[in-house]
Amino acid sequence: MGFLSYMGQLAFLLRDLITAFQSGVWRLKLVAHEIVAIGFGSQAVVIVTGAFTGAVFTFQTYAKFKDFGVESTVGAIVSVALCRELGPVLAGLMVSGRVGAAMAADIGTMKVTEQVDALRVMGVHPVDYLVLPRFIAMMVSMPLLVAESIAFGLLASYVVAVHGYGVPEAWFLAHMREHTNMLDVGIGMIKGFVFGVIITIVACHQGLRAENGAVGVGVGTTRAVVISSLAMLICNFFLSILLNYLSPLGTGM
Amino acid sequence: MSADKTAPFIQIRNLKKRFGNQQVLSGINLDIRKGETLLIIGPSGEGKTVLIKHVIGLLRPDEGSVVVDGVEVNKLKERDLAPVRKRVSMLFQGGALFDSLTVEQNTAFPLIEAGVRDSAEITLRVREALEAVDLYEHKHKLPVNLSGGMRKRAGIARAIVGRTQCILYDEPNSGLDPIVADVIDRMILRMQKRYGVTSLVVTHDMGSVFKISDRVAFLKRGVIHFLGTPAELKASTDPEVRDFIEGRSGITS
Numbered sequence: 450m451g452f453l454s455y456m457g458q459l460a461f462l463l464r465d466l467i468t469a470f471q472s473g474v475w476r477l478k479l480v481a482h483e484i485v486a487i488g489f490g491s492q493a494v495v496i497v498t499g500a501f502t503g504a505v506f507t508f509q510t511y512a513k514f515k516d517f518g519v520e521s522t523v524g525a526i527v528s529v530a531l532c533r534e535l536g537p538v539l540a541g542l543m544v545s546g547r548v549g550a551a552m553a554a555d556i557g558t559m560k561v562t563e564q565v566d567a568l569r570v571m572g573v574h575p576v577d578y579l580v581l582p583r584f585i586a587m588m589v590s591m592p593l594l595v596a597e598s599i600a601f602g603l604l605a606s607y608v609v610a611v612h613g614y615g616v617p618e619a620w621f622l623a624h625m626r627e628h629t630n631m632l633d634v635g636i637g638m639i640k641g642f643v644f645g646v647i648i649t650i651v652a653c654h655q656g657l658r659a660e661n662g663a664v665g666v667g668v669g670t671t672r673a674v675v676i677s678s679l680a681m682l683i684c685n686f687f688l689s690i691l692l693n694y695l696s697p698l699g700t701g702m
Numbered sequence: 703m704s705a706d707k708t709a710p711f712i713q714i715r716n717l718k719k720r721f722g723n724q725q726v727l728s729g730i731n732l733d734i735r736k737g738e739t740l741l742i743i744g745p746s747g748e749g750k751t752v753l754i755k756h757v758i759g760l761l762r763p764d765e766g767s768v769v770v771d772g773v774e775v776n777k778l779k780e781r782d783l784a785p786v787r788k789r790v791s792m793l794f795q796g797g798a799l800f801d802s803l804t805v806e807q808n809t810a811f812p813l814i815e816a817g818v819r820d821s822a823e824i825t826l827r828v829r830e831a832l833e834a835v836d837l838y839e840h841k842h843k844l845p846v847n848l849s850g851g852m853r854k855r856a857g858i859a860r861a862i863v864g865r866t867q868c869i870l871y872d873e874p875n876s877g878l879d880p881i882v883a884d885v886i887d888r889m890i891l892r893m894q895k896r897y898g899v900t901s902l903v904v905t906h907d908m909g910s911v912f913k914i915s916d917r918v919a920f921l922k923r924g925v926i927h928f929l930g931t932p933a934e935l936k937a938s939t940d941p942e943v944r945d946f947i948e949g950r951s952g953i954t955s
Binding site for chain 1 (some may be wrong): 755758759760780781783784785787788791792794795796799800801806811812815816858896
């Protein structure tokens with residue numbers, strides 16, 4: 450029952466958001482500000498996440514693939530895994546921790562200090578002013594952050610395999626190219642987009658319903674990160690099934 | 703917008719509101735005439751703030767109705783309330799300034815949201831409003847760098863800058879020194895005289911009751927216990943009213 454009412458509240462927020470989106474008043478200055486804060490500011494986090502995931506994944510697969518004598522295909526497996534799963538999921542989790550928490554805390558603090566009510570009193574719908582700019586900024590930023598994370602993951606994988614283990618550069622790149630294409634990157638970016646929507650909706654909802662002062666804001670922030678992370682992982686599974694159905698994985702493997 | 707000039711600007715009928723086990727308002731009936739200054743006094747925690755929050759649709763009544771300028775606000779959806787809220791502004795107890803904006807930007811906010819685009823006019827009106835509350839030299843400060851009284855005054859500037867037809871003040875004088883409290887009282891009077899503003903003022907300050915009010919409502923146990931002119935209030939023989947205006951607690955030391 451609690452779950453149903455929670456989903457209902459999210460649906461109402463989404464409906465308000467769509468109304469706000471259609472109204473055409475986008476407050477581009479705020480959007481730009483949020484893109485800088487969310488997108489530009491999260492780069493370091495997703496780059497480090499992507500790079501070290503790529504590096505450690507290469508390190509471990511190399512050890513096993515060497516037993517089979519197929520160590521030059523490490524690039525292929527790492528690239529597919531990064532594009533389709535690890536890139537978007539890990540970037541999503543990091544962004545949810547960094548950006549989702551900030552959204553819930555910012556809006557939650559505004560709620561408990563009556564700033565949200567002050568907006569309403571001035572005839573400004575809180576969703577229009579607080580949620581929509583963050584939402585647009587996330588839709589723009591998340592796919593790019595995921596792509597960035599993947600790119601640095603592959604670069605790290607290349608460095609570890611070619612320079613660390615001495616896999617022939619030509620073989621590594623050839624296998625990587627053979628088994629990944631733009632579609633794989635596209636899938637990662639689509640997932641990033643969906644995760645961006647989940648993070649924004651969940652976090653802003655927690656912020657807008659915050660009450661009971663500082664404690665409430667803390668609870669809301671924790672919930673925003675936990676719920677959006679879990680929701681992302683669950684959605685990711687079903688999204689993978691759907692996307693793999695639409696574009697089956699690899700031909701030569 | 704009502705056709706009838708003599709009709710009350712705000713009409714509250716049988717308003718009831720309960721929070722959990724506490725019946726805060728138990729049947730309020732009150733008319734506020736156009737252009738009058740009505741003060742609401744009464745013990746703390748008896749629902750004075752709750753009452754004025756109903757006027758602007760921040761809270762929904764359990765029973766009863768609130769009609770503002772011919773519009774029944776408790777029947778409207780959040781987005782449809784915007785036109786009413788452009789005509790009524792409110793000062794929050796804590797000021798409820800936006801943390802991220804300077805005093806000047808906070809004061810300009812209602813103007814910009816109301817669609818004023820001429821920056822010279824915005825600058826002029828913001829200056830006028832800030833000078834009325836003696837805060838012009840602090841216009842570049844952020845709310846965190848203001849004292850409590852200054853925050854309240856900035857909130858007042860933001861409430862008056864839009865020159866709305868009606869202003870709701872939630873304790874405009876609390877936390878201010880006697881001189882500034884007098885400045886605020888004069889300003890409320892001036893708004894009434896110059897722009898014909900209807901004011902609803904929640905206060906504990908008996909001084910301003912006799913200085914600025916046209917009528918006084920004494921709220922106790924969720925109903926209007928007394929309603930009349932300041933002179934009638936002074937002449938009242940009701941023991942509870944007398945205790946309140948004379949500040950007697952009944953505790954002997």
